[in-house]
Amino acid sequence: MKSTISKLCILIVIGLTVSACSIQRSAISGDKRAYGYSWEQEKQIGQEADQQIQQQYGLYDDDDLQDYVDEIGQEMLAVSHINREDTPSVYAGTDFYFRVLDNPVVNAFALPGGYIYVTRGLLSHLENEAQLAVVLGHEIGHVVARHASQRAFEQQMGQIALIGGAIGGELLGLPGGDILGIGSQAAQLLFLSYSRDDERESDQLGVEYASMQHYKAAEGAQFFVSLERMSEQAGQSLPNWQSTHPDPAERANSIPELAEEWRAKGYEQTIDNKDQYMEKLNNLIYGENPREGFTRNGLFYHPDLEFQFPYPDGWQVINQRSLVAVVNKDQDAVSIMTLDGESANAEASVNEFLNQEGINTEGKSRTQSNGLNAYRAEATGQTEDGTQLKFYVYAIEYDGSIYRFLNYTTADKYSNYASRFDEVTGGFRELTDRDILNIQPVRLQVVKTNRSGTFQSFLPRNLDDFSITVSPEDLAIMNQVELDEQISVGTWLKLPNQ
Known part of the structure; x- marks a missing residue:
């Protein structure tokens, strides 16, 4: 409740058009191609919308966690196509920003020009640093490949109908660029659906960047298994992973194959940094606050x-x-x-x-x-x-x-x-x-087990007394295990605590 949103009108249709195109070299291939905006325009759009995103959702209040995500993001960026010897000069010196949003929805997204966001909900569903590296590399891939600007060019001379309250896309569970209060260009780019080919290219780039930094990139596949389980539990497709995305099961299969290709090229993949990652999650707010x-x-x-x-x-x-x-x-x-x-x-x-x-x-x-x-x-x-x-x-x-x-x-x-x-x-x-007035959020207590047993046997018995609804199945998915799966001694678990 920190800012006002002007001109809220859920029933108004806003027609957005791309007025011009830009011909520039691709940072990925080096070839010339058409984009809806120039790289400088994309950076400006991202910078302006970033302030609104921060106001709307807020950054998670944990400087150590924010710095940690930024550190891993910068590692991925260092080996990305934006920082290579043959990168076209137009991209030189572009700063990227990695932010943790205070939101329980499992989501990651990127704004044009180098603004990348992960939610605390997403972080709670990852198991190690290698998975985070692949996710951040994937979002870097969207920005570097300029997928949003490519989609904008394809919409040139057309209109994108944005109906506040029922817009053809959702961000963190809240419909509508108009409600978000962000500028029309940023709203247009946010709600343009990436194509399956865009998603596959970003998967490839995410695995490439993680592999080059010697992370166990195949670990990224398990996150998509979790997405599939979340989808099945909800009985429908996840709203944040739209129908234009490849099926999560397909991605769970393709990511290890991509990782193996990079291992065969000589990139040893040995890092997962699970201990460090789990320690960062301790005391993280779980679910709605x-x-x-x-x-x-x-x-x-x-x-x-x-x-x-x-x-x-x-x-x-x-x-x-x-x-x-x-x-x-x-x-x-x-x-x-x-x-x-x-x-x-x-x-x-x-x-x-x-x-x-x-x-x-x-x-x-x-x-x-x-x-x-x-x-x-x-x-x-x-x-x-x-x-x-x-x-x-x-x-x-x-x-x-x-x-x-x-x-x-x-x-x-x-x-x-x-x-x-x-x-x-x-x-x-x-x-x-x-x-x-005294109600408190549920937080994650990250522990190493000192006994063996089924995952369900480690769950608190008083879940019904928590301030929010906490489902055993949701907790199993978050830990990337099954409820009846046998957990061995010394296994890291993320358990709710209040």
């Missing part, structure tokens, strides 16, 4: 900021650092709460929205809610395609901050949802329940 907001029995609680509010039955809550969105099942009504760090009071916050071009105010007034000063207004506007929208804007002053709710739907459905919007905004109040 309830201190940053969670739902229970129809209420959204935020222990750190000490507030709560209700949400309608059946509506989905999307909780991110910069906003909390509550969306109905049909996705035609939404309530979005942001922390307004600019306005002096609730009235100023509401007027800041009303003063935008194209917004027509129907009425506004001061009010009070649960002893807190608030200001409310109703207004109308329309999308670029002429769809009429009606807004209910509500700002409330609490604990020295301004919280603004932007509620809206189409004008013809507003009467159906007005009471729902009132339910959300009118229920905002101070959080006083000491049990909820």
